[in-house]
Amino acid sequence: MVYLRNAWYVAAWSDEVSDNLLTRKILNEQVLLYRTEAGELVATANTCPHRFAPLHLGKVVGDAIECPYHGLRFNDEGRCVFNPDGDGRIPAGARLRTYPVTERLGAAWIWMGDPARADLAMIPDFEFLEDPSYRTVKGVLHVRANYRYINDNLMDEAHLHMVHHNSLACDMVRRAKTELVKDEGGTIWANRYGRDGAPPAIFDMMWRMTRGDYEGTMDHWVEGGWKAPCFVRNNTGVVLHGRPREEGLETKNAHLLTPETESTTHYFWAICRNFRTDDAELDEGIRTGTEYAFVHEDEVMLHAVQEAMGDREFWSMKPALLQADIGAVELRRTLDRMIAAEQAGQDAGQAGRPQPARSAESVG
Amino acid sequence: MVYLRNAWYVAAWSDEVSDNLLTRKILNEQVLLYRTEAGELVATANTCPHRFAPLHLGKVVGDAIECPYHGLRFNDEGRCVFNPDGDGRIPAGARLRTYPVTERLGAAWIWMGDPARADLAMIPDFEFLEDPSYRTVKGVLHVRANYRYINDNLMDEAHLHMVHHNSLACDMVRRAKTELVKDEGGTIWANRYGRDGAPPAIFDMMWRMTRGDYEGTMDHWVEGGWKAPCFVRNNTGVVLHGRPREEGLETKNAHLLTPETESTTHYFWAICRNFRTDDAELDEGIRTGTEYAFVHEDEVMLHAVQEAMGDREFWSMKPALLQADIGAVELRRTLDRMIAAEQAGQDAGQAGRPQPARSAESVG
Amino acid sequence: MVYLRNAWYVAAWSDEVSDNLLTRKILNEQVLLYRTEAGELVATANTCPHRFAPLHLGKVVGDAIECPYHGLRFNDEGRCVFNPDGDGRIPAGARLRTYPVTERLGAAWIWMGDPARADLAMIPDFEFLEDPSYRTVKGVLHVRANYRYINDNLMDEAHLHMVHHNSLACDMVRRAKTELVKDEGGTIWANRYGRDGAPPAIFDMMWRMTRGDYEGTMDHWVEGGWKAPCFVRNNTGVVLHGRPREEGLETKNAHLLTPETESTTHYFWAICRNFRTDDAELDEGIRTGTEYAFVHEDEVMLHAVQEAMGDREFWSMKPALLQADIGAVELRRTLDRMIAAEQAGQDAGQAGRPQPARSAESVG
Numbered sequence A, B, C: 001m002v003y004l005r006n007a008w009y010v011a012a013w014s015d016e017v018s019d020n021l022l023t024r025k026i027l028n029e030q031v032l033l034y035r036t037e038a039g040e041l042v043a044t045a046n047t048c049p050h051r052f053a054p055l056h057l058g059k060v061v062g063d064a065i066e067c068p069y070h071g072l073r074f075n076d077e078g079r080c081v082f083n084p085d086g087d088g089r090i091p092a093g094a095r096l097r098t099y100p101v102t103e104r105l106g107a108a109w110i111w112m113g114d115p116a117r118a119d120l121a122m123i124p125d126f127e128f129l130e131d132p133s134y135r136t137v138k139g140v141l142h143v144r145a146n147y148r149y150i151n152d153n154l155m156d157e158a159h160l161h162m163v164h165h166n167s168l169a170c171d172m173v174r175r176a177k178t179e180l181v182k183d184e185g186g187t188i189w190a191n192r193y194g195r196d197g198a199p200p201a202i203f204d205m206m207w208r209m210t211r212g213d214y215e216g217t218m219d220h221w222v223e224g225g226w227k228a229p230c231f232v233r234n235n236t237g238v239v240l241h242g243r244p245r246e247e248g249l250e251t252k253n254a255h256l257l258t259p260e261t262e263s264t265t266h267y268f269w270a271i272c273r274n275f276r277t278d279d280a281e282l283d284e285g286i287r288t289g290t291e292y293a294f295v296h297e298d299e300v301m302l303h304a305v306q307e308a309m310g311d312r313e314f315w316s317m318k319p320a321l322l323q324a325d326i327g328a329v330e331l332r333r334t335l336d337r338m339i340a341a342e343q344a345g346q347d348a349g350q351a352g353r354p355q356p357a358r359s360a361e362s363v364g
Ligand code: FES
Pocket: A048, A049, A050, A051, A052, A053, A067, A068, A069, A070, A071, A072
């Protein structure tokens, strides 16, 4: 499997990383994460360059990581700085691979490609993750499916009424057409709007819980915006029919995917709300509901798709596409172009620029 | 692994298929089985042509199958007849693969090859499965071995005294020579006959149970008849020594194999008897005994053979054959010819016609 | 994976083999071990040459092994001597592969290469295993790592202070240089000596237990001697500082590795001591301690190295070597030469002869 390498991926939520060593497989590479005494993030390979012991079984000593097998220590640049054995001479070639890392949006980001090209501007602009007027509930799940099927799923409003029929299903949205929008920031949006009808059960419940009973119908929006290679932001909300969106209830959600292997993905999720921002009980309700929906509804399906597809390439299967796939198709083609450009030694970012939109008709 | 594709295989016993969706892997393809409202059998691929969800997680709606992911419905010919999403347009290329199916002999048969060549006359003529004067006990087992090793086992009377030493073992049969017969219907028979001796323990018990004590010796027959690609019928019975076979106790058995993968097989078995045909307790005794013998005696051995052989081709291992292998060898060569003919675009049925019999001596 | 084939490997400890059939995979071949009525060892393939049943499910009848499937019996030379079926004719080509075996040093040794080249002189000269003045505790463990990583580990004194920090760790040894010695018998030694300091915790405890309290410091030696392809002897002991070694406490240990597969190894270990030779309680303490150290300390690390390395070749990973690796490097190069010679049809023994020693500096 070929991944986009010159890209930032989420290695962990920030609060997962401490001087307790965290190891995670990312793009098929076993990575080690820890913090220096000053709290700086470090990401290295997890395999010692001496005789290949797994460093996550070692420990952090000062700012260095100590190998559990023979005690060599490597600093945050991967240089061997201590050998406890014999005359203590530092072996010449002992160099531990390190990765560029940074913290932003509450997450530890890792750059898996050419370090010289690491560019902080390429981290997705999901500003709501740091907006103090939002309350965030977040977590990480392990998905037994290739990240591209999850990308598709997150940009796909047509599965809501089938897969999440007790929570997110909404008849207005089911009958709506997906609108494709490419914004100036390079985000590809697949949006659906429902007007003057019944909201999804989950929003009906949240409205009653936070604002009390209501009369009449609602307007409802579901917007999914993708940034390469595998980040989806999602605005989903309701407002009394005809009222401005600002009066409504909305969650902004982040879905940050990190390929683990060809058939598995780390899925970092965050649900951010601008209501009841100090309600810890609601936090737990959101966590439980989100994990239930994902694990018992989406993941089952995504894993089954993965099993059915195996290593086969998506287009080779000649999928029978719907109008609803317009967003997923656009992002898949964009990502295909970017990976092809990178493999050809060209600028993936350039290849990822929006192309003239195909009409929705050409997809379905 | 190359299978004979232009052939009927048992997909299920008839009573396994209802509007509860049944999925089973057959010749490495994941198949879905269900019934229409009129009770007609339908067999399709289990993977939705839209975005490859597993259809067995969906449900039957009228005569159609509804995909669990986005709700497309496919009728019994595989055509998409409903799209619940957006404007409801049916996607142009949405075609679900279907397989020819039919019901016969109490089983659902599926044709895995070119639909144009499906020929009901190729279903094996195991008429006793539908004979009202016989009482049938049947089941299905999962075997962790290639179907060809099971074919061999079923045609092999030389393993009875070793593997089934408490039930089917018979010293007369052990010392008999296997007789190879090819009948006009294209069945290859490997038969053994014992005269004037002690019957197997299982028949001694059944005789005493159904007819009371007896004096003197018995005659005993074990006949195994193979039809391509993997169906074995089996006549096994006893009669008081010298009396006509019609006076005896006999079971006619069907062993219908369906390759699941290269190393696993669905084994549909049926034991049919012409005595105590209304004794439900005897049914349970037969079921328990058959499953015990197969699971704890044959399957252990067959799985171990599979493990020892792996992907290696049988002849490449230069087996040291016995006279008792004459039937298994004949069927293996016949099946080899048929598969080779089919691969070459020729008529496998023609290639399966009986060849002049080799003498038993040439095998052992 | 290419193994050295013209070599003896330990198939089992002698007391593991009886007329209870023992099967073990050695160099990826499934071997069967049993004893004749006279107690002679026999080693054969575990797969019947008739139709490939696993012989370990059969039984020993006299001096022959009886196949569980059709009852053919094979004598200790692999010849078929009995066929219970039909006319009892012995199939012409029925020949069961046998392996040269011998018993020595309390173990059953098997020759995996050309039988004509089997040479008893190639069994390693670990005479202490048969020395009546030593008391032996022994066992066998299953290791999820290639045997070469275990070879390295056993010749590596630099891991003691890290991996076995509660038992074998010794600061004197940690700070010592590894001395490489090649003796006339073809053994490659990697030795370390500590003088005038604190002994490892395990020896301090054993000294107090067997000789009582002591004053002052100790001298300590750790010597590891390798013989091809995967046998390590180990002398490790302490004596009061300045006193002759003969007055000390010493264990001589044997580590006999048998590759099972590319990624797993049978590890036959023996700890021999010349003190408290009739103390059965101490035996149990040694067994528990050895298994704990190996299973919970070494094996964890070795398995993790195996996982990190997968199929990759050691040198291709450009290990950053330490002075402490001088022994492991020498044996690895020696074994590389021997395997290459054998593959080229040359004399591996000749290739295994000691080469002029590299200076220790050239390794670290
Ligand atoms: S393997 Fe890490 S220090 Fe030796």
